[in-house]
Amino acid sequence: MVATAQRTKLEPKRLPLIPNYPSFRHWKKAALEEKLSEKPLSIYLHIPFCTQRCSFCYYKTLDLKEYKPEVEGYIDALCREIEMVSDRFDLGNRPIHAVYFGGGTPSLLVEHQFEKIVEALHKNFKHFESKKQFSLEAEPLTVSRSKMETLAQLGVTRLSMGVQSFDSDIIKLSGRGHDEKQAYRAIDIAQEAGQGKWTINIDLLSGLAGETEETWAKSVECALDTGVESITVYKMEAFANTEVFKLGVRQETVNLPSEEQELQFMRYAMERFEKANYLPWSFFTYTKDGCDESKYTTSIWRGIDFYGFGVSAFGCLDGALLQNTSDLDKYATIVEGDQLPLTRGYRFTSLDRMVREVLLGMKLLRLDLKGFKNRYGLKLEKLCASTLRELEAEDFVRVSNDAIELTSKGILYGDYVGHTLSESLKEISR
Ligand SMILES: C[S@@+](CC[C@H](N)C(=O)[O-])C[C@H]1O[C@@H](n2cnc3c(N)ncnc32)[C@H](O)[C@@H]1O
Ligand code: SF4
Structure with a gap:
């Protein structure tokens, strides 16, 4: 039926050649300028090591106790990868939008390792200096005054601290090594060392094992009391690869808040953030007077190109996703052999x-x-x-x-x- 109806509308006629599409009258000089200017790029650097394995964490991390001897070699491989990638994809002249050290736990590196990586970035990205933001993820027990001072000197402008909870019992239940006091101590040190140089974000997790209305309210209030510029609340997802999934979902030996309770926790946080004038720029991060968004994260969500360096890191260049191998040994061996450690990709339709x-x-x-x-x-x-x-x-x-x-x-x-x-x-x- 449909095919017949379409056919009756056709009026076969020999047309003059259509030379192009769209026709030249739609072409504009502005489009040319856009094409000729270098596109901005954000940079992600992955540090896969952690000093602990938290019961809720779904990231593929490597225990520092076991992998300590590998860290220095990993940093060297990362620097070599930066050099090869900027060359292979001709990225060296691109304006740098935002830089993000993520993990794992980047803050467990020592001073000279940060210096090595930043030097490699300087050397291989001509416009590294004019980046709009330089973020680094930190964990409380790895924070020391001298390390924070070095990071501030190296140009870090946003420090994101994983706190998760300010209730020592809840933190302990989640398998983390710090307590409430140590979280405060780390925030104090970071605030002092980075005063006027960086802003601080705190990550909280809503829905941790054992969480109650009281413990959650305490965490939200403590986070606000620190006066940090930004607070992120992630909904704790009990992924199948986590300890919390085994204990809370399969064996039911620890108590996980219900979906309804977790929603209530988030409602509470949103109300408190609004009262304290912490405004959302995404549905999980709230910043003091709306001052401090994560430019790396927003750039990715807005479709700016980014490149992920390090084991299992991924990026997106010119409409295609690219990911490195997630095997540490393979990563190091491939890079040592002067090859890119890429393992898979995806071209968008x-x-x-x-x-x-x-x-x-x-x-x-x-x-x-x-x-x-x-x-x-x-x-x-x-x-x-x-x-x-x-x-x-x-x-x-x-x-x-x-x-x-x-x-x-x-x-x-x-x-x-x-x-x-x-x-x-x-x-x-x-
Ligand atoms: C890669 S970690 C970096 C911070 C640092 N390693 C630490 O834990 O202090 C980034 C954040 O991921 C969040 N996260 C980890 N596991 C999660 C889960 N199962 N569901 C939601 N968020 C999670 C935590 O809030 C954590 O602070
Ligand atoms: S939450 Fe942070 S410290 Fe804990 S295992 Fe995950 S990445 Fe490591």
């Missing part, structure tokens, strides 16, 4: 790009509809009209001509809106 923009962009609480139309030539609000109507009716979003914005309820439910919208986009191609 046009649909992937749109889905990625919606899913990752919604994490930043607001999705720019005009920008979407400019990039894809499609109106997202039309493609997903009925889903958006439902999300709006249930008070998850506000939709205007310019943007889709998360409401407080939308923020509370995290990735729910992004996931729902991207599923509705994918439906179009099925």
